[in-house]
Amino acid sequence: MLQIYNTLNRRKELFKPLKQGHVGLYVCGITVYDECHVGHGRVMIVYDLLYRHLLSAGYSVNYVRNITDVDDKIINRAAELGVSPTALSQRYIDEMHADERALGVLPPTHEPRATESIQSMIRIIERLIESGHAYAADNGDVFYAVKSFAEYGKLSGRRIEELRAGERVAIDEHKRDPLDFVLWKSSKPGEPSWPSPWGDGRPGWHIECSAMSMDLLGEEFDIHGGGADLQFPHHENEIAQSEALTGGRFARYWMHNGMVRIDEEKMSKSLNNFLTLRDVLAEYSGEEIRTFILSSHYRSPLNYTTEALLAARTALRRFYTALRGRPVPREGMTHDTNPGKTVAMDTGYVERFDAAMNDDLNTPEAMAVLHELTNALNKDADAGSEHAVRLASTLVYLGGRLGLLDKDPEELLHGDAGSDGPTADRIAAMIEERQAARAAKDFARSDQIRDELALQGVILEDAGGKTTWRRV
């Protein structure tokens, strides 16, 4: 039974979907005005993991993750670069998708764009005005009246009187109350705009998510996720808009992933201390980045360091080394496979893994299960034994549940020669020569060959009378 930490109540709760067997999941995606950074990667991976876990538990999941493709930052950036906002956002949507593929992230069921839901947003705003929760200012802006929603602050644990609106940013003179936030923004000439009852304009950020989630998941749905930095005010405002509109509940479980840090400080655009996924992918594989992100619990802060990425690389290599040369029936190894059905599994490890994942996606614990499984597998030298095949299958299956270990071990360990590395043929020839030297007890020559390859990033390993190799 899955337990999820619900930010609304600040504790783990048993997950029960509204509709048996089905889950509606909404995640706040990104604003596409630049390349994704590691923090965005964490969001992608964390909710991908939840998605996979729900699927493997047998749910049908409607996973919606939006794209904000109209926003001040997009408009400004596009103007700077001299391109249209549409072209700019499309470019970064494509880049985001490429990053996701590299990280092994499954596509969500729906990926709505804000600009495709403008009519829904306008309808919601109209109804909010009718019910007295919103008001139009004389300049064409529409604001949400925060004090009209009695439960405002229930997600983030704040009280309206404690908020220091205006302390850090000048208050918009058109607001009746400093806390009010914009639902509809009048546009200046040349900016992207849509006609509305309040004049040409564009939606405010918060209303997008209310509209897109309700369009695709209904007025009330199961899980809403996003980064911890969105808790306030974004998610609080979503709740205020949506629940004021419907009079019922909006999302039932709120999940928030922790921030990625660099030098013990939040990685973010505004602090300009971010590393793009593109940067990191030049140095580490998507699978290594994914392993790094899975190494800590999703709600904890995660510090980005070279050491941590290298540790992920080491862990992954350990798994693949254990799987090397071991037959694993690959059919039926996808996320929706019922373990034990098509491939013999070690149910003990699967149960421990499930228990860890059901405990609010405890991935460090799940990874510990994989390590113990690897250890057990390494102890069985007979690759063809039924026992070894079962353990190897279980390892590949559980790795797959995390979106890992889907590569061929031999290919992965052999890696890519790159521009200056020796080719596989060259290595094979040198290994052959070394074997001859060893047979002749010419260990000086044998070691010379090994050292030479090591300098070129190739490690030789003699085991069981055979020599295998891998790139560092």
Add this chain to the structure above:
RNA sequence: GGCUGAGUGGCAGAGUGGCUAUGCACCGGAUUGCAAAUCCGUUUACCUCGGUUCGACUCCGGGCUCAGCCUCCA
């Protein structure tokens, strides 16, 4: 100032009212021509001060430190 959350061994990082997390690193051993990989074993811990308890790293309270939010942010 307010609201969240966190402080675990050299590092990363789970967890539990009394019983080995796990991985990396280190040290010793096995294996190896020597290595690598692998296996076995060992060492290092729960911020601080009080309280509850037969017993607390684990519960409660104070303190200290750190991070996030109170502007856009994943």
